Amino acid sequence: MYTLYSMQKSGNSYKVRLALAQLGIPYNCVEVDILQGQSRTPEFLAKNPNGQVPLLEVAPGRHLAESNAILWYVAGGTALAPEDRIERAEALQWMFFEQHSLEPNIGSAYFWLSLVKGGRDLQSHALEDWMENGYHALRVMESHLTKHDYFVDGRLTIADIALYAYTHVADQCDFDLRGFPAVRAWLDRIAADPGYVPMDWQPQMAAE
Amino acid sequence: MYTLYSMQKSGNSYKVRLALAQLGIPYNCVEVDILQGQSRTPEFLAKNPNGQVPLLEVAPGRHLAESNAILWYVAGGTALAPEDRIERAEALQWMFFEQHSLEPNIGSAYFWLSLVKGGRDLQSHALEDWMENGYHALRVMESHLTKHDYFVDGRLTIADIALYAYTHVADQCDFDLRGFPAVRAWLDRIAADPGYVPMDWQPQMAAE
Numbered sequence: 001m002y003t004l005y006s007m008q009k010s011g012n013s014y015k016v017r018l019a020l021a022q023l024g025i026p027y028n029c030v031e032v033d034i035l036q037g038q039s040r041t042p043e044f045l046a047k048n049p050n051g052q053v054p055l056l057e058v059a060p061g062r063h064l065a066e067s068n069a070i071l072w073y074v075a076g077g078t079a080l081a082p083e084d085r086i087e088r089a090e091a092l093q094w095m096f097f098e099q100h101s102l103e104p105n106i107g108s109a110y111f112w113l114s115l116v117k118g119g120r121d122l123q124s125h126a127l128e129d130w131m132e133n134g135y136h137a138l139r140v141m142e143s144h145l146t147k148h149d150y151f152v153d154g155r156l157t158i159a160d161i162a163l164y165a166y167t168h169v170a171d172q173c174d175f176d177l178r179g180f181p182a183v184r185a186w187l188d189r190i191a192a193d194p195g196y197v198p199m200d201w202q203p204q205m206a207a208e
Numbered sequence: 209m210y211t212l213y214s215m216q217k218s219g220n221s222y223k224v225r226l227a228l229a230q231l232g233i234p235y236n237c238v239e240v241d242i243l244q245g246q247s248r249t250p251e252f253l254a255k256n257p258n259g260q261v262p263l264l265e266v267a268p269g270r271h272l273a274e275s276n277a278i279l280w281y282v283a284g285g286t287a288l289a290p291e292d293r294i295e296r297a298e299a300l301q302w303m304f305f306e307q308h309s310l311e312p313n314i315g316s317a318y319f320w321l322s323l324v325k326g327g328r329d330l331q332s333h334a335l336e337d338w339m340e341n342g343y344h345a346l347r348v349m350e351s352h353l354t355k356h357d358y359f360v361d362g363r364l365t366i367a368d369i370a371l372y373a374y375t376h377v378a379d380q381c382d383f384d385l386r387g388f389p390a391v392r393a394w395l396d397r398i399a400a401d402p403g404y405v406p407m408d409w410q411p412q413m414a415a416e
Binding site (some may be wrong): 049050065066068069070072073076085086088089090092095097099100101103104125139140144 | 257258266270272273274275276277278280281284293294296297298300301303304305307308309311312333347348351352
């Protein structure tokens with residue numbers, strides 16, 4: 001069984017938990033509180049030298065990092081992962097967009113404004129860039145979603161799961177989504193999927 | 209034949225040119241000077257709403273963005289793209305690391321310090337973060353390359369090509385690689401590959 005090192009309030013970790021829930025795959029979930037430095041201990045750095053969650057133990061002692069790479073690993077061969085040549089490339093395009101244009105802006109704003117006490121003051125020099133670049137990313141998504149229900153191939157894939165994680169908390173960190181009706185309809189569409197679980201959902205084995 | 213929208217001095221664009229050269233795939237190369245605003249024209253934004261190069265026209269009117277997604281598209285099915293389940297995930301892990309931990313720091317420093325006149329003054333508020341985070345990324349790479357010749361499966365793959373692009377210009381933007389002997393040996397290893405072309409190499413058809 002997989003062991004997933006995850007932080008409950010981390011959007012990047014939530015992506016993997018959401019995909020595993022959609023796929024009905026059981027796993028052991030180990031909470032790593034990065035706010036308490038638990039991703040920077042020697043023990044954790046031996047597993048992931050980059051010191052980040054999520055991290056998936058795919059075999060004893062073998063660990064895979066980077067949320068979107070983990071999505072491809074766990075969803076490969078299922079309906080969530082497009083394997084047709086152009087559709088795979090388009091899913092990857094949106095997932096690299098997510099890590100390059102969305103997560104560093106909306107994800108950073110969410111982390112510092114919603115999770116870290118006093119974060120707004122600590123990061124005041126960066127906030128303007130995050131807001132400007134985050135709104136740019138939302139406009140790119142709105143433009144696509146005005147013409148499509150999902151990001152790739154007209155159906156829910158790991159590209160949607162990757163983009164959903166931080167977009168669905170954007171309104172918790174100063175972003176106003178009222179001007180993005182197609183994005184909001186897409187958020188509702190994903191939350192209405194039968195396999196959906198919210199960010200604060202915990203797998204049963206974690207409570208046992 | 210592919211049409212690639214590329215900027216000669218862009219590391220992200222160079223990745224695709226290097227992979228296409230390695231694979232011996234001919235293409236039309238259209239130079240887009242982002243410093244002159246050529247990626248923000250209405251014509252270009254109709255092709256890529258995110259306003260970035262590289263961009264690959266994969267079929268008439270169908271465009272693929274994000275350098276690392278383009279690498280998977282052009283190299284899929286060749287020896288450069290690992291398709292085994294865990295090796296594919298590990299290649300993706302390093303490529304997401306590249307876009308999230310390396311390119312935003314070393315790539316931004318390269319862009320503003322090497323390409324934009326007066327960029328050092330314009331970005332003085334961000335430079336310290338780029339240097340700190342860029343060195344962190346280099347340490348993660350050094351740690352891996354101390355034990356491995358390449359990033360995945362002991363051979364040259366698109367993960368190396370992705371990471372090479374900005375690492376090989378790090379010394380042009382204040383980074384000192386003397387403390388990273390394994391990274392330097394890996395840079396030399398890639399440049400010694402028979403299919404290698406340097407960043408300023410131009411495909412013949414562009415000169416015709």
